[in-house]
Amino acid sequence: MAASVDQNLLDPAHLHRIEDYSLLARVVVDGAMPGIHRSLRQGRGSEFYQYRPYTRGEDLKLVDWKVFAKRDELVSKTFQESTNFTVCLVMDVSASMGYEGKRASCSKLRYASMLAACFSYLAHRQGDRLGLFAYSDEVKEWIRPRAGSGQLNRIYSALHGLEAQGVNAHDFGWDRMVSGLPGRAMVVFLSDFLEAEDSLAEKLRFSLSSRYETLCLQVLDPDEIDLPEADALRFAELEGNREVSTSPPAIREKYKNEMAGFVEDLDEKLSAVSAELETLITNQDLGYALRRFLGMRNRK
Amino acid sequence: MIEFAQPAALWTSLAIGLPLLAHMAYRRVTEKFYFPSLRFIRPSQIPRTGKRRPSDIPLLLLRILLFLIISALLADPYWKSETLPIVENQRDEVFLAIDLSPSMAGWNGLEEAKEKALAIIKEEKGKVGLVTFGHSTLEKIDIGQENLSSKIENLTHDWTRGNAQVMLDRVSSMFTENATSRKLIILSDFQQSDWQTAYTNLDELGISYELVKVGQTNAMEGRRANNISIMEARAVPAGPDKIRIWSVVRNWDDVNKTIDVELIAGEKVKASESVSISPLGSAQVQFVLKEGDFSEAVLRLAQSDEFGLDNERVVWLKAPPARRFGFWMPELEDDETDEEKSFLKTAVASAGDNGWNRWELDQDQADGLRLGDDQLNVEILMVLAVGRWFEEEQLGKPLKDFLNKGGVVLTTPGEPFSSSVSVLKSNDLLEYNFVRVAGGAARTRNPFRIGALPEDSKLADVFAGKSARDLYLSAIHKFGILKAGADTGNTEVPLRDREGRPLVLVKNFDEGGKFVFLPFRMNTGWTDLPLRNSFLPLLMELTQGKESQQTSRAWPILEPGEDLVGNQGHFRAVEPGAYRYENQWIEVVLSPAECTPATLSLNEISESFGGDITGSKVHPQDQSKSEEENNPLWMWFAIAAAILLTIEMIWSRPNSTPSPQTDPIHA
Numbered sequence: 008m009a010a011s012v013d014q015n016l017l018d019p020a021h022l023h024r025i026e027d028y029s030l031l032a033r034v035v036v037d038g039a040m041p042g043i044h045r046s047l048r049q050g051r052g053s054e055f056y057q058y059r060p061y062t063r064g065e066d067l068k069l070v071d072w073k074v075f076a077k078r079d080e081l082v083s084k085t086f087q088e089s090t091n092f093t094v095c096l097v098m099d100v101s102a103s104m105g106y107e108g109k110r111a112s113c114s115k116l117r118y119a120s121m122l123a124a125c126f127s128y129l130a131h132r133q134g135d136r137l138g139l140f141a142y143s144d145e146v147k148e149w150i151r152p153r154a155g156s157g158q159l160n161r162i163y164s165a166l167h168g169l170e171a172q173g174v175n176a177h178d179f180g181w182d183r184m185v186s187g188l189p190g191r192a193m194v195v196f197l198s199d200f201l202e203a204e205d206s207l208a209e210k211l212r213f214s215l216s217s218r219y220e221t222l223c224l225q226v227l228d229p230d231e232i233d234l235p236e237a238d239a240l241r242f243a244e245l246e247g248n249r250e251v252s253t254s255p256p257a258i259r260e261k262y263k264n265e266m267a268g269f270v271e272d273l274d275e276k277l278s279a280v281s282a283e284l285e286t287l288i289t290n291q292d293l294g295y296a297l298r299r300f301l302g303m304r305n306r307k
Numbered sequence: 308m309i310e311f312a313q314p315a316a317l318w319t320s321l322a323i324g325l326p327l328l329a330h331m332a333y334r335r336v337t338e339k340f341y342f343p344s345l346r347f348i349r350p351s352q353i354p355r356t357g358k359r360r361p362s363d364i365p366l367l368l369l370r371i372l373l374f375l376i377i378s379a380l381l382a383d384p385y386w387k388s389e390t391l392p393i394v395e396n397q398r399d400e401v402f403l404a405i406d407l408s409p410s411m412a413g414w415n416g417l418e419e420a421k422e423k424a425l426a427i428i429k430e431e432k433g434k435v436g437l438v439t440f441g442h443s444t445l446e447k448i449d450i451g452q453e454n455l456s457s458k459i460e461n462l463t464h465d466w467t468r469g470n471a472q473v474m475l476d477r478v479s480s481m482f483t484e485n486a487t488s489r490k491l492i493i494l495s496d497f498q499q500s501d502w503q504t505a506y507t508n509l510d511e512l513g514i515s516y517e518l519v520k521v522g523q524t525n526a527m528e529g530r531r532a533n534n535i536s537i538m539e540a541r542a543v544p545a546g547p548d549k550i551r552i553w554s555v556v557r558n559w560d561d562v563n564k565t566i567d568v569e570l571i572a573g574e575k576v577k578a579s580e581s582v583s584i585s586p587l588g589s590a591q592v593q594f595v596l597k598e599g600d601f602s603e604a605v606l607r608l609a610q611s612d613e614f615g616l617d618n619e620r621v622v623w624l625k626a627p628p629a630r631r632f633g634f635w636m637p638e639l640e641d642d643e644t645d646e647e648k649s650f651l652k653t654a655v656a657s658a659g660d661n662g663w664n665r666w667e668l669d670q671d672q673a674d675g676l677r678l679g680d681d682q683l684n685v686e687i688l689m690v691l692a693v694g695r696w697f698e699e700e701q702l703g704k705p706l707k708d709f710l711n712k713g714g715v716v717l718t719t720p721g722e723p724f725s726s727s728v729s730v731l732k733s734n735d736l737l738e739y740n741f742v743r744v745a746g747g748a749a750r751t752r753n754p755f756r757i758g759a760l761p762e763d764s765k766l767a768d769v770f771a772g773k774s775a776r777d778l779y780l781s782a783i784h785k786f787g788i789l790k791a792g793a794d795t796g797n798t799e800v801p802l803r804d805r806e807g808r809p810l811v812l813v814k815n816f817d818e819g820g821k822f823v824f825l826p827f828r829m830n831t832g833w834t835d836l837p838l839r840n841s842f843l844p845l846l847m848e849l850t851q852g853k854e855s856q857q858t859s860r861a862w863p864i865l866e867p868g869e870d871l872v873g874n875q876g877h878f879r880a881v882e883p884g885a886y887r888y889e890n891q892w893i894e895v896v897l898s899p900a901e902c903t904p905a906t907l908s909l910n911e912i913s914e915s916f917g918g919d920i921t922g923s924k925v926h927p928q929d930q931s932k933s934e935e936e937n938n939p940l941w942m943w944f945a946i947a948a949a950i951l952l953t954i955e956m957i958w959s960r961p962n963s964t965p966s967p968q969t970d971p972i973h974a
Contacts, residue, residue, distance in 0.1 A: 103343035115343075201344045231343060239353040243339040250339065257351040265347040 018292050020112035022121055028163040031121060032128035035293055058082045093152040093189050094130040094137050094304070096123045096162075098169065099180070099198030101143040102245045105171025108230035111289040115226045116171045118289040119197040122224065124166055125293060126195060126300050131159045133304070139165055140187075142180030143173035152189055174246045177203045181210040188213070193220040193304055200225050200273055208276040221282035222303050224296060225270070228289050232266060234259050309940065312383035320378035323371045366958055373951040380944040385937045400450055400486040402436045403427060404478075405462065406495030408469020409867075409901040413614025414531050416522020417464050420494040423519055424459050427492060438481060440474035441465035447481060466882050467868035468898035469501035479512045489514040496522035496531075497907045500900035508917035516916060518909050531904035534559045535566050536617035538589065538899055540606050542624050545595055550624050552594040554606050558584035559904050567609035570594040572601040572624075579609065596624065603885045617902040621885040623862050623892045629665035632687040633673020637696040637721065644692045646830040647719060650837035651689055651846070658847050679705050681712070687850050688714060692721030692828075693730055703734035710820035715850045718824045724787040736822055738796055739789035739812060746785040754782035758805040766801050769848050770841065778841040783834040786810065786827035801849065811849060823849050862892045 025031040061070055061081035069083035098119055107114040113121075123139070130137050131154075138152030139162045148165045150158070177198070188194065200207065200223065213219055234255040241252040255262075270286055277284045285299055311317065342348070403424050411417040428435050436450040439462065448455055482489045491514055495502070509516050523531065538555045545551035558564045563585055570578040582590045596604070602625050608618040632655050636644055652668055659665040672685045677700075688709060690697070697703070710716060718736075720727035724744050731737035745755065757779055760767040770778050789809050802811040814822040827833040836842050863871055865880035871893060878888040880895040887893070 106341070106343045199343060202346065228343070234348075235340070237340075240340045241338060242342045242345055242348050244345050245341050245343050247345075249345050251345050251348050251350050252353060253348060253351040254353050258349050261349070262347050269347070 018112075019118055019121065019289060022293065023113035023117055028120070028124035028166050029128075029160070032124045032163075035121075035125045035297070036128050036132070056085045058084060091191070092133075092135045092304075093192035094126065094135045095152060095184070095188060095192055095194045096126060096137075096139045097180075097184055097194060097196045097198075098123060098139070098141040098148075099143070099175055099177070099196075099200075100141050100147050100169050100171055101173055101175035102171050103175065103199055103201055104226070106228050106230070106245060107289075108228045108235055110229040113289060114171065115199060115228055115289055116169065118287070119224075119226045120166045120169060122226075122287075122293060122296050123195075123197060124163060125297055127159055127162045129297070129301060130304070131156065135304075136189075137162060140180070140184045141165070141169055142176070142183070143171075144176040144179070145173065146180065146183055149183075149187070151187060152192070175201070175203075178206050178210060185210070185213055188219075191218045193222070195300065196221070196223040197226060198223075199227055199231070204269065204273045204276055207273065208280050211277065211280045211282045215281050220303050221277075221280075222300065223277055223282055223284045224299075225273070225284060225286045226289065227286060232288065233263050308387055309384050310387050310937075311379070312385060314382055316381035316383070317378055319381055320375055322378065323374040325374070366955070369951060369955055369958065373948060373955060376944055376948045376951065380941055380948060384940040384944060386940055387937055399434055399488045399490070400436070400482050401427075401431050401434050401490045401492060402438055402450075402478075402481050403459075404474055404491060404493045404495075405437065405439045405459070406469060406471070406493070406497075406501070407439050407441045407462065407465040408495075408498065408501050409464055409466055409616050409897060410469065410496055410498040410501065410614070411522060412464040412616055413534065414496065414522035414904075415613075416496040417462065419521040420519075421459050421462060423494055423521065425456055428456060428459070436481065438474060440471065441467050441469055465867075466897070468866060468901055469498065471495070471502050471505040472507075475505055475507040478507065478509070478514065482514070491516040492519060493517070494519045494521055496520065497909070497912055498901070498903070499905040499907055500898075500903060502907050502912060502915075505912075506915045510917050518912055520906070520909060523906070530559075530561075531613065531906065532560055533613045534617075534902065534904050535564060535584070535608060535610075535612055536614075536899070536902040537568075537606055537608065537620040538617075538902070540620040540622045542604070542622050544598070544626065548598045550596050550598045552596060552604055552606065552622060552624070554592050554620065555589050556582060556584060556592060556608070557589045557902075558586065559902070561586045568592045569607045569609050570596075570604055571607060572596065572604040577604075598624075598626075614902065614904070616883075616897050619883075620896060621883065621894065623885055623894060625892060626665075627862055627892070628684075628890070629667035630659070630687075631667055631669040631672055631685045632689065633668065633670050633676070633685050635673060635677055635688065635690045635697075635702065637692055637694065641692075643828060643830050643832060644721075647691050647828055648689075650829050650842075651691075651717070654837070654843050654846055655687065658843060676705060676709060677702065681705075681708055685709075686715060687717065689717045689719075691719050693718050693727040694721035695726060695730070698730050698733070703736070706736070707734070710816045710822055711818055713816075713819040715821045716823065717846075717850055718822070719828050720787055720824075720826060724826075728787070728789070731824065736814065737812065737824060738792045738794060738798055738814075739809065740792055742788040742790050744785060744787050745808075746783075754784050755786065755804045756783070757781055757810060758803045758807065760802075764801060766845075766848060769844060774841055774844065777839055778845065781834065781836045781839055781841065783810065783827055783836070785833045789826055802845075813849065821850065862894060864894045864896055866898045867895060 022031055022035065025034065058071065058074070059082065061083045065083055069085075071082055071084050074080065074082050100116060104116040104119065105114050107117075111118075127137055127139075134154065136152040136154045137158050139148055139150040140146070141148035147169065150161055150165055175198075177200075184194075207223075211221055211223075213221075237255055239252070239254045241250060243250045270284075274284045283303065285296065287296055405417075405420050405424060407417070411420065424437075434450060435455065437448040437455055437458065439446045448458060478491060481491075489512075491509065493516065495518075497518075497520055536557050536559065538557045540552065540554040542550050542552050552570060554568065556566065556568060558566075563583060565581060565583045567579055567581045569576050577596065578594045580592050580594070582592055584590045592606075603621060603623050606620045606622065612618065634648055634652075636648065640648075655666050656668060657666075669685065673688060676685055676688065688706075690702075690706070706716060718731070725741045728737060728739070728741040732740075759779070760770060760775070783804065786804075786808075789812070797815045799813045799815070800809045800811065801813055802809075804810055810826065812824040812826070814824075816822070829837050831838070836845075865871060865878075867880050867882060869880050871878040871880070871888065871891065873889045873891065875889065878886070878891070878893060880886075880893070883895050883897050885892070885894055
């Protein structure tokens, strides 16, 4: 029963109803996947974490004397320790990310945003510095990496404001992002990577450095895998003016093969620059992506 | 029940197959389906397998209904009343319209019309009705009357001026609803004055017509020949004990004519004069008779012509009654009052012209009025030296009765001046208060002068230039100064002195009566105004009463059909001649318009009827178009079609699809 509850908590069909990304992240990370991340490293960091009863032998500098004066009880303050590790989330918010097929429970952008919220929460819990970069044909959001709960709230707020709009311009966006990357960072790309396989290897060449981990999460709608169910459709491009009238059953097999080839080609080119690719479907639960994220994070 | 004017258009209802086919073959490939990338999407042939069964039945039914309504709309539907005429009673109806205007009496017009009418009756056999028309009268004999022929034979012309519009306005009501065809045959001379303003569209009324022109003897280019008319005749004074009878004779022909005009009085020809009249010209003929020998005379053309009604004219030889005035004065007359009366009597008596417009002193009438007799006919009453005597005789009431009937009263003050004012105030005739008498103590060296007349006053229109100068030079040695009370009511001050003090007060009454008070006496002790040229016009302007109250200066002249309102009824002019009614001497003359020989062509008449000279028979289906029986329904069908079309468009509109360019997807 517990397993069922856990699975439901990771299902985007349920999660997409939670508007508040802070709550959503806690539901997923603390509720559905407790213990998947390392415990918080407490120490002499600058950010206050919590009070706990003083135990003999602890440094008296940690005792909060104001509390002792009020309550005649010795408590010591604990601080969150910074890891000096940066997690940078790079989100594609072009118009194609707004697609939501009949079989999906939310749009690709919403799915990517839910993942980004969960990643942010996990990174924060581990004391990492956190940054967010969103782009389409221009920079939509650029929150430079920082640590602390205030940064986490900024990212949640920025995620709320994202809209799928404009044409994707990966080259432009990645150039701007790379120029602002600090040393020793994990870069998580959330995009559909449509039309991006040629320039991707060139732009992600920084992944070859041992200081960087690059995780490319390709978010696709089920319709993009095997086309929507209909006898005949007049397709119109979300990011262009092209139109094609066709019968999906007639071209479905060929489309699936070409789409699989595209993903395979993309994977090969990313592997060549030490970047890892995972393809996520928007009706798939978030658990796999979270584990994949943590797996890569904890390798460092 | 619903019928269709264009039933052939119902074939368009076959078009209901179109929505059926469209519905079966319809494929929703016109909708755009927005997709992230078309990179791997190739165009392919879209299968054209139509539906074997219609899926959206209500929408299909709606479309079929829409096509049915449109096809019915094209067929021009109308609602035909259930009270349709019974087929057995239907018949063709013909009405003869015979013009009885006076002009038909000439050129053998009426006799010719009778002959043609009788011929038509014989031809149509029992389907003919008759209508005759003059100025305002319309006599109708329904179809099927047996005595129709005898009625036509006994027809006589009317004396009133013709007006064809009277007949045309009522022509549609002559025919019955059962008529299968309606035809109007008009027999007339189509004289210009009777027909030039006539208009109706008989085609619209579903009436065919035929125009039969009669009385066209010697006609060329619409003008009939051989007519000379006595157009005008008047009797006027011509010196002592003589009367001049003056007349104008017109030649309507385009050739010179010589004619003898006779004056008949006492049934004898008293004088005769031969005149030569130029083509289309006029000539005057005058006769002089001794006044008082005869009361009426007849002017007559000695030679007969085609139109005889205008060859004779009766005139009264008696003068119209003079306009009367009279005086009220104190019993004990003094010199001042005598002088005043003399001035005023001379002035008013000379106010008329040298003709029959005269003013006459009738003291008996004035005395009768003073005794309370209100039937008397005095236009101006002059009350001189108003004082205690006026109150003692209780003359306030008869005076006000006279004023309320439209009479004009001129009043001068007596001695003392204050007494006159108080008497008038106590009788509600004056709302001004006495202040003092200016110049009363001694004759001043510098007399009072009349102030400049306001530009917008009636007197300023009369007095201009020399006459105004004469008025302004008038010297007033003494006058009573009056000051306006709290409420001056309808009192006007048409004349003031140079310091703005009233010199004449005029109080107007509702029925046109006028009470004029002069605060000075009309004798040389008070003013030299009676000696000046401007006195008479000033007096007549101040005492001019309401137009309708004035006795007419000539005998009334009426045309047949006109009325004269008298005291106890009205006089209706029927035939030309000289008549007496109450105290009026009336001349009734033939309308001059009837004398003109000009006629309208049939083309001009048919233009006024909106069609050809002879209209074709009206078919029953054409008849059914008249609005009285059928109510067109096309508007209701159009509204229904518009509503259904709107519903269809809303119902079948494509589902809205997300357009990312205009409606961004929010994360």
